[in-house]
Amino acid sequence: MMRIVGILLAAGRGSRFGGDKLLVPLPAPPAGVPAGRPVGIVSATHLAQALAEAIVVLRPGDHALAAGMLAVGLATVECANADKGMGATLACGVSATRDADGWVVALADMPWIRPVTIASVAAALAAGADIVAPAYRGRRGHPVGFARRHRDALIASGGDAGARELVAASRDTLTLVEVDDPGVLRDVDVPDDLGSLP
Secondary structure (H helix, E strand, C coil): CCCEEEEEEECCCCCCCCCCHHHCECCCCCCCCCCCCEHHHHHHHHHHHHCCEEEEEECCCCHHHHHHHHHCCCEEEECCCHHHCHHHHHHHHHHHCCCCCEEEEEECCCCCCCHHHHHHHHHHHHCCCCEEEEEECCEECCCEEEEHHHHHHHHCCCCCCCCHHHHHHCHHHEEEEECCCHHHHCCCCCHHHHCCCC
16 A cells, blocks of 8 residues: 655744744634634645645744644644744755655645545546646646655755646656645635635
8 A cells, every 4th residue: 555645834933924824823723624723724624635645844843733734633843944934944854754655745734625625636647647736727736646756856856836846847648637626725824715615
């Protein structure tokens, strides 16, 4: 059985939001989760529901968020160089799970992605896909799955682009899974993004 690990990237500073957006309560219930639960914890809950193994990558000293992540079943990994960008955070996560057969990389500020969508990305990886992403009405979204052969490239990734360049360079081997889930396109960048459900 293939070991597909979920990696939740949660080490950003939320500068555009004006603070730690991952602990801000959601005003409306996403995908069956009660309103009032924090953005990042809902994202973690969905990842944990979809995958047998998942970790979250955090900034050092982010104790409140770490406690919430542990409570929903995610192991925590501190990334000492998280301020270097999403690529550095991703590299920390893949390095911590380097023996996996593949990774489903999710963003902690996307709480509206349904667990079934995450599971469909993992299933495509397990079936032999190289790089996988969900698509809603023809638009590619998150999370993105990567096969084991991309491990070294993911560990070498850096900056805010993360794995974007790797995905762009692999268009020919990218598998899109069409889903009825607008949450794959929706994140929380500014407070107004916390409005009504899509």
